[in-house]
Amino acid sequence: MIYFVGAGPGDPELLTVKGQGLLQEADLVVYAGSLVPEAVLGCCRHDAEKIDSAKLALEEIVSLMIGAYRQGKKIVRLHTGDPGLYGAIGEQMKELDQQGIPYEVIPGVSSFLAAAAALKREYTVPGGSQTLIVTRLAGRTPVPPEQALDKLAAHKGSMAIFLSVGMADRVQEELLRQYPPKTPVAVVERVSWPEQRIIEGELRQLTRMVQEAGITRTALILVGDFLKENGKSLLYDGEFQHGYRQD
Numbered sequence: 733m734i735y736f737v738g739a740g741p742g743d744p745e746l747l748t749v750k751g752q753g754l755l756q757e758a759d760l761v762v763y764a765g766s767l768v769p770e771a772v773l774g775c776c777r778h779d780a781e782k783i784d785s786a787k788l789a790l791e792e793i794v795s796l797m798i799g800a801y802r803q804g805k806k807i808v809r810l811h812t813g814d815p816g817l818y819g820a821i822g823e824q825m826k827e828l829d830q831q832g833i834p835y836e837v838i839p840g841v842s843s844f845l846a847a848a849a850a851l852k853r854e855y856t857v858p859g860g861s862q863t864l865i866v867t868r869l870a871g872r873t874p875v876p877p878e879q880a881l882d883k884l885a886a887h888k889g890s891m892a893i894f895l896s897v898g899m900a901d902r903v904q905e906e907l908l909r910q911y912p913p914k915t916p917v918a919v920v921e922r923v924s925w926p927e928q929r930i931i932e933g934e935l936r937q938l939t940r941m942v943q944e945a946g947i948t949r950t951a952l953i954l955v956g957d958f959l960k961e962n963g964k965s966l967l968y969d970g971e972f973q974h975g976y977r978q979d
Contacts, residue, residue: 734797734807734833736821738814738840739763743924744771746841754838759805762796767812767950769925794827801833814842817866818894844892847920847952850930855890857958863889869896869903885910890956897921897951900942904935907955911935916959921951932959 735754740746747755755761755775763773765784773782781800785793793809800807815821815837828835844866848855855864865884868875873895875881885891885907896903897919907915913936921929933941935955 734801734809734828734835735838736809736811736815736819736824736835737838738816738819738842739768739772739810739812740841741813741843741846741924742769742772742922743846744769744775746846746924747772747775748838748840751838751840754806754808755810757806758808760796760800760807761810762793762807763810764812768810772810790823790827794824797824798828798831798833811840812843814840817842817844818868843920843923843952844894844954846923847892847918847954850920850923850928851918851954851959853958854962855892855956855958857890857961860961861888861890861956861958863887865889865891866894867891868894869899869906871895871899881906882909885955888956890958891954893953893955897942897953898948900953901939903953904938907935907938911955915955916957917941918954918959919945919947919951920954921945921947923952 737751737754752775756777758776758780760781761773761776762783762785765786776782783796797807797809809824811819811821816839821837825835856862865887867879867881867884869881881903888910893903913934915935916932917935917938918930918932919942929945931941931945
């Protein structure tokens with residue numbers, strides 16, 4: 733079997749129990765070296781073959797996995813965060829489907845969830861935003877025109893923006909078309925890694941904040957009033973009735 737495993741945001745203790753178990757059993761681990769820290773690979777057997785996929789093309793990665801599968805080996809394809817979010821696993825699974833090779837996808841903790849935890853914030857605030865938009869700015873990878881950043885920002889929801897910190901000036905420009913200049917922002921670099929950094933400020937300051945911090949990659953941009961508001965849920969209000977608490 734081939735397993736696509738979400739490595740989580742970086743902290744090896746944020747691997748799922750299932751993901752950790754598969755890493756401990758794997759004969760071959762093909763991992764995204766630029767994004768998966770060495771500490772996560774510490775979960776592997778000492779005699780397991782570990783190959784960094786950073787310099788490999790799709791065909792080489794798939795060939796490695798298929799070759800090991802046909803030798804009866806247990807394979808983990810280790811992706812950062814959760815494989816279902818900017819994981820680029822679709823084309824790998826298509827190749828395996830064409831070869832009739834079985835695989836399974838094991839979810840992981842996404843960095844946008846770890847970032848909320850690091851900031852001690854909820855994306856959905858009682859009495860405030862009930863919507864979270866997870867997106868990215870168009871760059872070398874295009875974005876459908878109707879999903880342009882400024883159009884999504886029109887909803888005024890909470891936003892988690894991936895793969896865009898290197899274009900912070902464009903992010904700021906597009907968001908300011910919809911959000912007030914004083915809208916809270918946070919940039920979370922390498923969340924849950926030992927070198928994690930968090931910088932906070934206002935949208936109008938975003939470009940300067942990122943430049944002064946020297947952050948160019950591996951960081952999330954979070955935007956919205958959720959960064960300052962807490963709200964109060966009705967769920968635990970003594971006057972609020974529901975199926976488990978009635979007069």
